[in-house]
Amino acid sequence: xxxxxxxxxxxxxxxxxxxxxxxxxxxxxxxxxxxxxxxxxxxxxxxxxxxxxxxxxxxxxxxxxxxxxxxxxxxxxxxxxxxxxxxxxxxxxxxxxxxxxxxxxxxxxxxxxxxxxxxxxxxxxxxxxxxxxxxxxxxxxxxxxxxxxxxxxxxxxxxxxxxxxxxxxxxxxxxxxxxxxxxxxxxxxxxxxxxxxxxxxxxxxxxxxxxxxxxxxxxxxxxxxxxxxxxxxxxxxxxxxxxxxxxxxxxxxxxxxxxxxxxxxxxxxxxxxxxxxxxxxxxxxxxxxxxxxxxxxxxxxxxxxxxxxxxxxxxxxxxxxxxxxxxxxxxxxxxxxxxxxxxxxxxxxxxxxxxxxxxxxxxxxxxxxxx
Ligand SMILES: *Cc1c(COP(=O)(O)O)cnc(C)c1O
Numbered sequence: 366x367x368x369x370x371x372x373x374x375x376x377x378x379x380x381x382x383x384x385x386x387x388x389x390x391x392x393x394x395x396x397x398x399x400x401x402x403x404x405x406x407x408x409x410x411x412x413x414x415x416x417x418x419x420x421x422x423x424x425x426x427x428x429x430x431x432x433x434x435x436x437x438x439x440x441x442x443x444x445x446x447x448x449x450x451x452x453x454x455x456x457x458x459x460x461x462x463x464x465x466x467x468x469x470x471x472x473x474x475x476x477x478x479x480x481x482x483x484x485x486x487x488x489x490x491x492x493x494x495x496x497x498x499x500x501x502x503x504x505x506x507x508x509x510x511x512x513x514x515x516x517x518x519x520x521x522x523x524x525x526x527x528x529x530x531x532x533x534x535x536x537x538x539x540x541x542x543x544x545x546x547x548x549x550x551x552x553x554x555x556x557x558x559x560x561x562x563x564x565x566x567x568x569x570x571x572x573x574x575x576x577x578x579x580x581x582x583x584x585x586x587x588x589x590x591x592x593x594x595x596x597x598x599x600x601x602x603x604x605x606x607x608x609x610x611x612x613x614x615x616x617x618x619x620x621x622x623x624x625x626x627x628x629x630x631x632x633x634x635x636x637x638x639x640x641x642x643x644x645x646x647x648x649x650x651x652x653x654x655x656x657x658x659x660x661x662x663x664x665x666x667x668x669x670x671x672x673x674x675x676x677x678x679x680x681x682x683x684x685x686x687x688x689x690x691x692x693x694x695x696x697x698x699x700x701x702x703x704x705x706x707x708x709x710x711x712x713x714x715x716x717x718x719x720x721x722x723x724x725x726x727x728x729x730x731x732x733x734x735x736x
Contacts, residue, residue, distance in 0.1 A: 384442055391438055391472075401545070403420070404420055408725040410728035416674065422690050426464040427491075430460040432541075432542060434464035436534050438465075441453075451521060453522055454515050457479070458505065458566070459492075462478035462499075466496065475521075476495075478498070479501075481503070485697060527621075529627070530568065542574070559677065560687075561578070563666060564666050571633060586635065588673060590668070592662075593616075597620070597624060597636070609623050615712075616665055617697070618662045637672060642713055645712060647665070647667040648664025649718055657693075658693060658695060659692075661700075666690075668717075
């Protein structure tokens with residue numbers, strides 16, 4: 366039977382036009398962005414060890430999640446899930462929602478962020494400034510179910526960073542963060558890093574770094590640093606991907622109550638678990654030395670870098686170490702930079718701070734504390 370013209374439904378041209386415009390807007394955001402700096406602070410005590418920090422705080426939306434949000438939007442549009450008028454929903458501890466609210470605003474799409482009540486005020490303000498709506502849950506482990514329920518109720522699309530972060534990014538290159546780092550290192554005295562150090566939220570950035578290191582056959586190893594309250598470290602040690610952590614993470618952006626699907630343990634060479642006091646102390650020390658404030662997860666990264674630098678110095682090794690400044694400390698003036706908050710949370714940073722400052726000035730790591 367030949368189809369009658371009446372039943373022949375052609376694809377809607379208007380939808381196609383919207384997709385084209387949306388892709389060109391996202392690509393335009395990429396074109397207007399410069400690559401982020403790979404800074405090289407000097408630490409007088411660390412002879413032969415070069416430390417580099419990729420400064421992701423300079424993206425228009427203030428964190429490394431700018432990259433992820435752009436990738437998730439492209440992924441959603443190219444998979445036909447995001448169309449004209451689609452309401453977008455996300456589960457987030459804040460940074461991702463800020464970046465996604467920005468892109469939703471660019472594309473004139475409604476955006477709803479589902480976040481823990483503990484999310485910093487500055488992130489909430491940023492989301493609302495971009496026209497997004499915030500929906501709160503009391504415990505971080507509730508964000509997934511709440512976000513998927515909100516998406517069902519409004520007939521929207523759940524972006525689901527924790528599932529899709531590892532696959533929305535082109536791991537072979539396309540100027541992903543790994544390719545950018547290795548390109549920026551090319552003219553350095555020690556161009557191939559001994560280690561790249563990264564904390565895990567979705568696990569997406571560490572997955573991209575680990576895959577890219579293998580793909581390009583570099584001798585670099587990947588060290589993932591986990592925080593006090595998080596399921597990742599336990600899962601890495603035991604192989605139990607069902608591991609959970611009941612206590613919510615205090616370091617925003619990293620540490621998760623469950624092992625996220627985007628966390629890929631097989632590409633990680635080593636993991637270190639770092640106490641929150643050590644992370645926040647390292648954040649303060651680095652901020653003082655850079656003369657500007659970095660965020661808590663950057664402190665976690667920096668403590669891991671110091672730990673590896675100490676190990677290398679002890680063995681008489683030279684080499685370079687690379688990590689990230691994930692976001693700026695301006696978002697945390699009422700928490701990590703507030704002595705009252707530290708005291709309320711029973712976090713004593715003084716001993717770690719003293720130890721790190723001494724280490725950076727002398728190269729001697731005197732550590733009798735749990736890391
Ligand atoms: C998301 C995030 C991280 C971790 O990056 P992932 O790629 O999600 O593992 C670190 N720091 C901050 C501030 C973040 O928002």
